[in-house]
Amino acid sequence: MPEQSNQTEHSYQLETLAVHAGTKRSQFNEHSEAMFLTSSFVFDSAAQAAARFIGAEPGNIYSRFTNPTVTMFEERLAALEGAEQCVATASGMSAILACCMGLLKSGDHIVASRSIFGSTVNLFGTIFKRFGVDTTFVSATDVNEWEVAVRPDTRLFFLETPSNPLTEISDIAGIAAVAKQHGVLLAVDNCFCTPVLQRPLELGADIVIHSATKYLDGQGRVLGGAVLGSKKVLEPIYQFLRTAGPTMSAFNAWIFLKGMETLKVRMDAHSANALSVAQWLETQANVALVYYPGLPSHPQHELAMKQQKAGGGIVSFEVKGGREEAWRIIDSTRMISITANLGDTKTTLTHPATTTHARITQEARDAAGISEGLLRIAVGLEAVSDIQTDLARGLYK
Known part of the structure; x- marks a missing residue:
């Protein structure tokens, strides 16, 4: 018989985590992760309902912000990225929206690479601008431009590497060092690489963004997004999602769980x-x-x-x-x-x-x-x- 292993889940290799991380079985002890297609969850008592709603007791409440299948997706992706927490969203763009709406306010300033997805350019340069959030676009590859662009009201650096579509490579560690020097958070869109090829948090980033629609699914079936980082950084992002509801569906989360296995x-x-x-x-x-x-x-x-x-x-x-x-x-x-x-x-x-x-x-x-x-x-x-x-x-x- 093989020897018993003392490994914990997070000590497994990445390909093992991609298959097993986050899996929780119901009372039926299913082999494949279950889909919980329900809008809400029933409480044992009024007191339990009250405790759940104020966060005094963990548990599911309403699938806009708590769903077991979505939680399994979040925990699996967090394990792959080496993040404390993951917040799942309805699409990649809603992940960027939730990140910024949770962290920024009118009068704040973003420094972003000019080599990013067109919709992200429009979100930063047009939509956020209407609400008093200003953005300066800089070179993806010249770290000095990020340093020069910093203002007293700068709150967020945002880049994607490799960039879309020219595959420009940003120096994550170099830009992270500038961000930390000025007390600015760095968000990295890791859509093109996934955690298989690149782990931005290990290079100094504070936040990782995903369009799960792409490689995390891998077969062009469903839309989804994710924001990852520390619990402290993600708390206001989660609260925005809980309130505003750009939420990943349980069905889509189940598809992503299957996609991540390969x-x-x-x-x-x-x-x-x-x-x-x-x-x-x-x-x-x-x-x-x-x-x-x-x-x-x-x-x-x-x-x-x-x-x-x-x-x-x-x-x-x-x-x-x-x-x-x-x-x-x-x-x-x-x-x-x-x-x-x-x-x-x-x-x-x-x-x-x-x-x-x-x-x-x-x-x-x-x-x-x-x-x-x-x-x-x-x-x-x-x-x-x-x-x-x-x-x-x-x-x-």
């Missing part, structure tokens, strides 16, 4: 496939530039390999001929999905200037380096040769 295997495979596709794209005459952190030609390759375990699944490339040529390549594909989503087992292809970043200004697109000839491919789990063949239909004139 997260390590998938991220390794996505990274290997993406590296092969990126290397191949560099050899194509119609391709002017390839952006992939795993390539030695990437400007921040050394930093990427220091803070990431692999390059990830996202490759962007610049084609000669601008929008006309980029669209022709997209329209020539037969297998690849033409969609702006990413993190799927299926390879997806999009034109950022007219999709993910279409709603920001031309000036903002130019500042972020998003040209009309730029394409972003989220490399899936198909055979690399089939992905290359499909792209070659448009690349080979």
Whole structure:
């Protein structure tokens, strides 16, 4: 018989945590995590109800802010990221919204990378601005710009690394040092890497953001988001979610639990496939530039390999001929999905200037380096040769 192990759950390796962390069985002792599809929970007495509502007794109250399936998702992702707490939300954007609404007030200031998702740019630059929260956009890669942008009212640094869509790599530890010097919280969107490839909290970040819709699910099925960090930092974020309700559903949480079971295997495979596709794209005459952190030609390759375990699944490339040529390549594909989503087992292809970043200004697109000839491919789990063949239909004139 094998020897008994004294391991606790959080001493397991990441791939084991991805399968087991957070699992709690009901009285039926089910093998797979249960879905609790209920809006509310029944109390044993009026006194218990009162105790639950004021937080004197732990337990479920109402699925807007307490649900056993969602809690299992939160605890599993927290274990993977090495976080004290996770707050699950309805989408990746609602995770960013909940984070900022919980932590900021009118008169506060954000410093954010200009190389972030288009909807995040709009949230910071347009919507929050209407409520008196100002944002300064700076370089993703120049730590000094973050230092210069700090004001007495700065409360939050926000970045995503690798960035969307140019895969720029931010020095998390370097920016975290600036943030701590000025008493500012640093939030890192870890959507592209997941905790399999990068753990921002270990590099000095205070908050990790996820669009669980992407790789945490991995099959393009449902929407969800998450905010992770210490209990102290997340308390006001949880209180915002409890009140305002941008909540993850129990069904979606159950899907994410199943998705995370294969997260390590998938991220390794996505990274290997993406590296092969990126290397191949560099050899194509119609391709002017390839952006992939795993390539030695990437400007921040050394930093990427220091803070990431692999390059990830996202490759962007610049084609000669601008929008006309980029669209022709997209329209020539037969297998690849033409969609702006990413993190799927299926390879997806999009034109950022007219999709993910279409709603920001031309000036903002130019500042972020998003040209009309730029394409972003989220490399899936198909055979690399089939992905290359499909792209070659448009690349080979």
